[in-house]
Amino acid sequence: MSKIFVFGHQNPDSDAIGSSLAFAYLAKEAYGLDTEAVALGTPNEETAFVLDYFGVEAPRVVTSAKEEGVDTVILTDHNEFQQSISDIADLTVYGVVDHHRVANFETASPLYMRLEPVGSASSIVYRMFKESNVEVPKALAGLMLSGLISDTLLLKSPTTHETDHQVAKELAAIAGVNLEEYGLAMLKAGTNLASKSAEELIDIDAKTFELNGNQVRVAQVNTVDIAEVLERQAEIEAAIQKAQADNGYSDFVLMITDIINSNSEILALGSNTDKVEAAFDFVLENNHAFLAGAVSRKKQVVPQLTESFNA
Amino acid sequence: MSKIFVFGHQNPDSDAIGSSLAFAYLAKEAYGLDTEAVALGTPNEETAFVLDYFGVEAPRVVTSAKEEGVDTVILTDHNEFQQSISDIADLTVYGVVDHHRVANFETASPLYMRLEPVGSASSIVYRMFKESNVEVPKALAGLMLSGLISDTLLLKSPTTHETDHQVAKELAAIAGVNLEEYGLAMLKAGTNLASKSAEELIDIDAKTFELNGNQVRVAQVNTVDIAEVLERQAEIEAAIQKAQADNGYSDFVLMITDIINSNSEILALGSNTDKVEAAFDFVLENNHAFLAGAVSRKKQVVPQLTESFNA
Numbered sequence: 206m207s208k209i210f211v212f213g214h215q216n217p218d219s220d221a222i223g224s225s226l227a228f229a230y231l232a233k234e235a236y237g238l239d240t241e242a243v244a245l246g247t248p249n250e251e252t253a254f255v256l257d258y259f260g261v262e263a264p265r266v267v268t269s270a271k272e273e274g275v276d277t278v279i280l281t282d283h284n285e286f287q288q289s290i291s292d293i294a295d296l297t298v299y300g301v302v303d304h305h306r307v308a309n310f311e312t313a314s315p316l317y318m319r320l321e322p323v324g325s326a327s328s329i330v331y332r333m334f335k336e337s338n339v340e341v342p343k344a345l346a347g348l349m350l351s352g353l354i355s356d357t358l359l360l361k362s363p364t365t366h367e368t369d370h371q372v373a374k375e376l377a378a379i380a381g382v383n384l385e386e387y388g389l390a391m392l393k394a395g396t397n398l399a400s401k402s403a404e405e406l407i408d409i410d411a412k413t414f415e416l417n418g419n420q421v422r423v424a425q426v427n428t429v430d431i432a433e434v435l436e437r438q439a440e441i442e443a444a445i446q447k448a449q450a451d452n453g454y455s456d457f458v459l460m461i462t463d464i465i466n467s468n469s470e471i472l473a474l475g476s477n478t479d480k481v482e483a484a485f486d487f488v489l490e491n492n493h494a495f496l497a498g499a500v501s502r503k504k505q506v507v508p509q510l511t512e513s514f515n516a
Numbered sequence: 517m518s519k520i521f522v523f524g525h526q527n528p529d530s531d532a533i534g535s536s537l538a539f540a541y542l543a544k545e546a547y548g549l550d551t552e553a554v555a556l557g558t559p560n561e562e563t564a565f566v567l568d569y570f571g572v573e574a575p576r577v578v579t580s581a582k583e584e585g586v587d588t589v590i591l592t593d594h595n596e597f598q599q600s601i602s603d604i605a606d607l608t609v610y611g612v613v614d615h616h617r618v619a620n621f622e623t624a625s626p627l628y629m630r631l632e633p634v635g636s637a638s639s640i641v642y643r644m645f646k647e648s649n650v651e652v653p654k655a656l657a658g659l660m661l662s663g664l665i666s667d668t669l670l671l672k673s674p675t676t677h678e679t680d681h682q683v684a685k686e687l688a689a690i691a692g693v694n695l696e697e698y699g700l701a702m703l704k705a706g707t708n709l710a711s712k713s714a715e716e717l718i719d720i721d722a723k724t725f726e727l728n729g730n731q732v733r734v735a736q737v738n739t740v741d742i743a744e745v746l747e748r749q750a751e752i753e754a755a756i757q758k759a760q761a762d763n764g765y766s767d768f769v770l771m772i773t774d775i776i777n778s779n780s781e782i783l784a785l786g787s788n789t790d791k792v793e794a795a796f797d798f799v800l801e802n803n804h805a806f807l808a809g810a811v812s813r814k815k816q817v818v819p820q821l822t823e824s825f826n827a
Contacts, residue, residue, distance in 0.1 A: 318631035
């Protein structure tokens with residue numbers, strides 16, 4: 206069996222990086238596969254904090270598998286092809302470990318696929334360690350814990366599954382950290398937006414969704430102060446308009462999420478802002494509006510947009 | 517939680533029926549779900565033999581979930597929407613247990629999905645019984661064993677996974693049958709084609725695939741005598757042409773599979789017989805050709821057709 210790349214989605218976050226590193230290790234130990242964890246981008250500031258904390262090197266960045274002589278891949282934390290490696294359509298997908306909806310995913314042959322509607326892909330990978338009776342190395346426990354904390358905003362997001370609390374407890378014990386203290390420090394490391402250009406800011410955690418023929422970009426930034434981000438609105442809008450022109454996005458929806466109070470401000474530009482307004486039953490003023498209680502793109506934004514765009 | 521329907525694909529075979537009945541039971545016992553196994557068609561002769569042998573009633577046939585007041589479903593042994601219940605696009609897919617490629621499958625929300633490239637969906641369901649420490653009732657062991665035997669032609673098909681031999685051994689022990697003797701009796705029960713009209717014959721085990729915009733119907737019948745089936749070629753071709761006209765199939769590919777010698781004769785009619793010939797590197801004479809060693813639609817026919825239609 207030749208080498209298999211294991212990677213999370215483009216614009217990798219802590220769950221994409223953590224789940225891919227952990228699953229690459231598990232697949233070697235439990236299934237005897239010749240895996241290498243790689244990444245489709247460099248770590249964001251939160252993930253850089255995580256890797257540094259647990260003394261793990263960032264996976265090397267690749268843009269094409271074929272160019273590296275690899276034709277078989279395992280996807281973690283994503284399945285939609287437009288969020289994956291550039292040549293995904295020409296590769297054999299050996300397996301998928303994910304916690305998202307399924308869309309724009311098709312294979313020629315049967316494969317391993319393990320999806321659960323839980324808080325993070327890392328939660329599933331951890332469960333697979335236990336099923337295989339493979340001991341979890343301390344650093345990988347830290348990475349998987351970070352993936353879960355990141356995706357659920359410290360178990361506060363509605364995407365948190367009832368089983369995730371126990372997963373977090375067990376991983377924190379193996380990693381040797383205090384869940385609350387470590388979690389808040391980690392999330393705050395990802396909110397340092399002042400050092401970012403507007404172009405970087407709108408790309409920290411952004412995914413493209415094809416909604417009824419429209420390429421809709423949905424980005425999210427975490428902050429402890431929404432107003433501070435909105436002070437840069439003009440600069441951010443210019444970056445969004447450039448991204449739309451360069452990439453053909455019909456719409457760009459930016460979630461500015463307050464991780465302390467668990468709310469988001471939605472900034473939306475594009476051809477279908479009427480559909481965005483209908484999705485959330487709000488009126489955009491000066492292109493933005495408040496969405497109380499919304500912290501999850503996956504559960505509180507994308508399904509609503511999908512329904513509205515298809516209406 | 518309201519009632520959840522569990523069902524296999526249209527034109528159910530022994531694996532579709534066996535995996536859905538077994539998974540509906542497991543989901544009640546292990547996950548506390550209010551499930552009911554239903555079917556998208558009546559059992560074929562092989563499956564009727566299986567149900568009779570183990571004293572299990574056939575699941576009731578439904579054609580729409582909404583009409584029954586059900587809006588949540590679990591799919592076994594399939595994922596492609598065109599092989600599923602008529603109103604699948606309007607339902608919530610709670611979970612999937614399958615061993616096929618993924619295609620034409622999309623959800624609005626995250627879900628449970630457990631796919632493995634093994635010989636039968638029943639193999640996976642049995643593994644999930646073990647993971648959940650739920651005891652397998654004797655009759656359900658017999659049904660899952662029958663699903664595995666049916667899909668792998670008694671572990672001879674190239675779709676057989678290395679783990680399936682042990683699964684078959686364990687299920688045969690629980691079911692209290694001799695694997696070889698029971699398996700052959702069961703497969704032979706499915707080869708009684710003389711009693712079928714040509715219309716029935718081409719629909720015993722047939723699935724539609726969308727290949728590069730074409731609706732391609734791929735059917736399979738098992739026999740112990742290929743020549744006996746070909747004696748009815750004129751009648752079968754008339755039935756195929758009627759099915760094409762009625763359903764808009766661009767192509768119809770019938771595998772006539774010799775279960776004793778593990779070969780198939782391919783009978784193909786339609787607009788793209790050049791692509792069918794290219795797929796298998798053979799020349800159709802009088803609309804049919806021999807395909808040595810081919811017994812698996814999933815592994816030896818559909819991927820080859822997919823590649824050829826997309827070339």
